[in-house]
Amino acid sequence: MNYQMHLFKGAPDDEAIKMIQYYENLALEYDPRGYCVCSSEGKDSRVLGHLYRRAGVKHFYLNNMTGIDPPELVRFQRKNFQEYRDAGYLAYSVKYLRSIWELMLKKKIPPLRTVRYCCAELKERRVQEQGNALLSFGVRKHESRARAQNRDELEIVAFGKKGRNIIMPYDNEENRRTFEVCYANKEKRLNPIVDWYDEYIWDYSRYWNLEQCSLYCEGFTRLGCIGCPMARKAGREREFARWPGYKEKYLRTFERMIEARKAEGRIIYDYARTAQDWFDWWLSDRPTTDKDEAQMVLELSEY
Numbered sequence: 335m336n337y338q339m340h341l342f343k344g345a346p347d348d349e350a351i352k353m354i355q356y357y358e359n360l361a362l363e364y365d366p367r368g369y370c371v372c373s374s375e376g377k378d379s380r381v382l383g384h385l386y387r388r389a390g391v392k393h394f395y396l397n398n399m400t401g402i403d404p405p406e407l408v409r410f411q412r413k414n415f416q417e418y419r420d421a422g423y424l425a426y427s428v429k430y431l432r433s434i435w436e437l438m439l440k441k442k443i444p445p446l447r448t449v450r451y452c453c454a455e456l457k458e459r460r461v462q463e464q465g466n467a468l469l470s471f472g473v474r475k476h477e478s479r480a481r482a483q484n485r486d487e488l489e490i491v492a493f494g495k496k497g498r499n500i501i502m503p504y505d506n507e508e509n510r511r512t513f514e515v516c517y518a519n520k521e522k523r524l525n526p527i528v529d530w531y532d533e534y535i536w537d538y539s540r541y542w543n544l545e546q547c548s549l550y551c552e553g554f555t556r557l558g559c560i561g562c563p564m565a566r567k568a569g570r571e572r573e574f575a576r577w578p579g580y581k582e583k584y585l586r587t588f589e590r591m592i593e594a595r596k597a598e599g600r601i602i603y604d605y606a607r608t609a610q611d612w613f614d615w616w617l618s619d620r621p622t623t624d625k626d627e628a629q630m631v632l633e634l635s636e637y
């Protein structure tokens with residue numbers, strides 16, 4: 335391929351397309367609709383879908399609506415999914431069963447880095463529309479060349495005790511692999527761009543004139559759930575400044591969690607006496623070993 339992309343050494347898009355084509359028969363064995371391309375329509379999954387269309391393999395699209403994605407991304411996803419349908423592809427948008435607000439009230443603890451109960455419900459939940467299909471994700475294990483590490487082609491996803499240490503499909507972790515099999519539910523996952531660097535995503539999008547969500551032009555580098563505990567404090571603050579209505583919703587939910595905890599006679603943590611205090615604590619950039627967080631994890635495991 336004669337790109338001016340000197341960065342594209344080894345033509346990773348050709349490699350990805352070959353891989354997608356190679357596994358197509360397997361995908362068809364699992365589901366006659368072919369691959370299930372899981373897409374939020376963020377930059378990585380947008381590229382992933384484009385690779386599938388270029389590969390000419392059977393596939394369909396699935397989007398898990400989280401209810402806390404940025405409104406601009408939601409509109410972009412809806413528009414793109416309609417275009418995929420117009421082009422003859424199946425494209426499903428599936429709504430959560432319980433909102434993040436309902437989940438927080440049920441747990442009475444906000445989602446934490448160490449307890450991402452919301453991922454399992456909002457993003458990881460098996461849905462009827464996916465059938466038995468071989469899933470494909472746009473996860474990548476490094477954001478930049480600087481973070482590159484050795485890689486393997488095949489890995490089995492191992493589940494930790496009590497559901498911890500699970501690699502969620504939307505995670506970008508160093509140990510993501512191209513082909514993954516999840517023991518817990520036998521799901522198979524193909525991650526064709528797992529080794530791509532950020533530059534590849536942007537070079538590819540420019541080369542193919544692939545429209546990306548407008549929020550990237552505002553300086554956002556990663557798009558996902560507003561307020562996600564996995565993101566850094568500065569990024570979350572920026573999100574709450576950009577979408578203050580979501581901050582209000584979180585604060586209201588923290589308030590209701592405090593009321594519910596009092597009603598049930600549960601501990602009211604020192605740093606969580608008011609909704610604002612708890613929210614500020616939650617937003618602080620704590621290490622994962624933080625003892626307060628560890629205490630909440632322990633509490634959660636006891637209920």
Ligand code: SF4
Binds near residue numbers: 450454562
């Ligand atoms: S990405 Fe973050 S906020 Fe969204 S569901 Fe997962 S842990 Fe929760």
